[in-house]
Amino acid sequence: MASNSGLASLGPQGASAAAHALSLPAEAYENDSQVEVLWAMKAYNHAEVYFNLISSVDPKFLKLTKMDDEIYESFRGLFKDLDIKLLREDDLKSDKAKEVWRPFCNQFEGVTEDFNYGTLLRLDCEKEYSEKNTIFATRIQFFAIEIARNREGYNDAVFTSKKSKS
Template sequence: MAKFNAEEAENFEDIEKQFAVKAVHQMETYWKLLSLIKGSKLTLTKYDDEIYDTLLADFPEFKDSQVAAVLNEDDMKSKEGKERWRNFCEKFKHIEDYNFGTLLRTHSNEEYGEHNTMFSLRIQFYAIEIVRNRSGQNDWICKK
């Protein structure tokens, strides 16, 4: 059996649509949750402490929670950024769908929208949203 080569794989429109539907559903579910419960009171996974501690060890700049407030997509997706995040993400293979695509707000003080949303891996979403929640950056959503 031949090995799968992602570089040569076809894009199947139906599969891409299914991924998009799942990502939008996750985004809507998370927003509804934040509308009901202050982010500072929310636990996203049973691994929140591990994700948080690993993020701060691998990305010490996130000790300043304002780094999570405004994300620089270009930095995250630069060659160096991709390598740092890849190393971080691979530590979480034990979390279901850790590498599934999802939507992440670039600014914590704004709702999801065309200019405030980027594509990320689920574990990146967890890591950044855990920092935002623990620092109270998402509490405004529940108060709204």
């Protein structure tokens, strides 16, 4: 993932304006394509930073939020059998999945910052972000799945792959 573009390319004033625009509630906008691009850029930058992090630091030692333990316990309590190594779109987007995800996510409203913010999530945790390997998820879904992947050793493949190339 190259970092030649994104929010950094906007410069300090542009990035500040983008951050302000993205902090406003969704109701403040109609279908504004510029806002959609800014959201996409912010999600891409988050994905890039996260992938670089798990590539350079042993994921078992990462703490993504102040509430990692609570998020993990709640996630695995509800999603005991979810294959987090290789997610399918239906695991997050089907009507049946949404019935379970919605209450899970909502329990973190006001507790986890930007819990419902749009974030990019890898489907196959052993591969990089790409068009085919990425799904749009809420921030709390990202945290739940990535905390579990880190604790259960699924992100080790990224770390060891990048480490062996060094």
